Amino acid sequence: MTNEFKQIARIKVLGVGGAGNNAIRRMFEENVQGVEFYIINTDAQILESSPVPNKIILGEKTTKGLGAGGNPEVGKAAAIESEEEIKKVVEGADLIFIAAGMGGGTGTGAAPVIAKIAQESGALVIGIVTKPFIFEGRHRNVNAKEGLEELRKYVDSVIVVSNDKLLEYIGSIPIAESFKEADTILKQGVQTITDLIAVPATINLDFADVKTVMYKKGNALFGIGVASGKDKAVEAAKEAISSKLLEASIEGAKDIIVNITGGRTVSLNDAYDAVGVISQAVNNKELNVVFGMAINDDLTDDDEIIVTVIATGFDNKNLQNHEPNIVKPNKSETQPEHMKKAETEKTEENDEFDDEMILTTTEDTEEDFNDDDFPTFLK
Incomplete structure (x- = not known):
């Protein structure tokens, strides 16, 4: 039996912001099967440089295609402005993944808005997000925490990839490679679940099986x-x-x-x-x-x-x-x-754990960030 694709459920994977776009590009180039890919951003230049065909520019009036400038409030406003376009993207999907990097402007601010619209469409919604490296600074890490808390309100499960924990796992490699590894983990998270549904099996799993285990079930590993x-x-x-x-x-x-x-x-x-x-x-x-x-x-x-x-x-306790x-x-x-x-x-x-699907500990997700968490030069 070959690993032949067979469409069982309609699955859409939305990459929001720079990190989300990079992860979707990786999945698209490696031919992850059984899904429709969309990249969504406030930065028109980033969208134009991607080979992924389905592209959505957020907030043309709000940002004029120049990005969110690292401000989640701008990312949120841009997504609200583009609500009708987002509704068209999520329409008809059974399962929607939202891939984003927490801490910046577009991913942090827009992902929760998009998740809310996806949830209202009736789809099973799974977030797959990264948390920033500690060296990216206190401001970005606090933004990530707040963005993740907002995202949790509108998804059935969240896969959280801590870049710092990932770095411990992969060891000392160039920083560009570290970010690529984070993209790979996001890809694996999506592909594992989509393969369960889309790839024919000797003993079959279908969308209903996945939904039974993941729909409104809170924490997951x-x-x-x-x-x-x-x-x-x-x-x-x-x-x-x-x-x-x-x-x-x-x-x-x-x-x-x-x-x-x-x-x-x-x-x-x-x-x-x-x-x-x-x-x-x-x-x-x-x-x-x-x-x-x-x-x-x-x-x-x-x-x-x-x-x-x-x-x-x-x-949870x-x-x-x-x-x-x-x-x-x-x-x-x-x-x-x-x-x-x-x-x-x-x-x-x-x-206590958040309502998340976790690839790493969520201990620092729940706690407030303290000055002791950051090197002096990042405070």
Whole structure:
């Protein structure tokens, strides 16, 4: 079976502001399937330089196509001015992603307005946003916090990528490459969900499955794991729920989607193992599990397996930042030692989570920014 596109639901991905436009350009150039791409900006020059065909200029009277100047209020006013154009863009969509960078003018100010219009259209709305690097300054980080709080009012879930946490994960690379990595994470967040819906599967997941897990479910966690060789399903599942970018445990989730993609060697036993590892980590007897499975002939390693998990329905006050309990599901009374339940490492408890889908900790999203958070030269 080939990884052939099949339209199941109408999905639109809107990139708002410079960071959002860059992420959409990456998705467009890498041929992410099953979606319609739109780039939206107050800066006409940025729009003109992009190969993405669907372009919306916001607030021609407000900004005259010259951008928002880093002011979220200008970005908001421009989006309000262009409300009718935005309504035409979101019309008819079942699922709408809004990709933006928080902290600047257009993404921070316009994204919540666009999300509100998308929500009113009846679509499932998912935000995918980045938070700025600490070195970008206090003003930009405070803008990001306030913009994210406003965005949360109008989306069903938010994937938040902290650029600082991403930098810790990818190590020391040139700054231009760092921003490209953030674009890649945004792309992966969109593509994982759209592939669940748009790519034909051996065990199918459809839009209704995704909506059941994500619609108005509050906090969510999202992760991807890749492995090959012996115990590949177990190892990929462990990676999906223990990524360095995922600083919160999935323990306590009420709903999960697990999508398993592999080469020709992938088996139902692999699916059993992966779902078992994740279910054990969730540790909730009332857990609702939705899973899909697909064979992808395009994988370079026929023995490779990719496990994707989306977990929702958390108790806001009880999420903790610690390693999950990881164990292969019991198939007999005895197990090899390396499959036995690992001891959980306790770490500090997180602050209450926002209604977000999180790729990194949201601790600093909830707290006010203090002067101690910033180097002296940025205060």
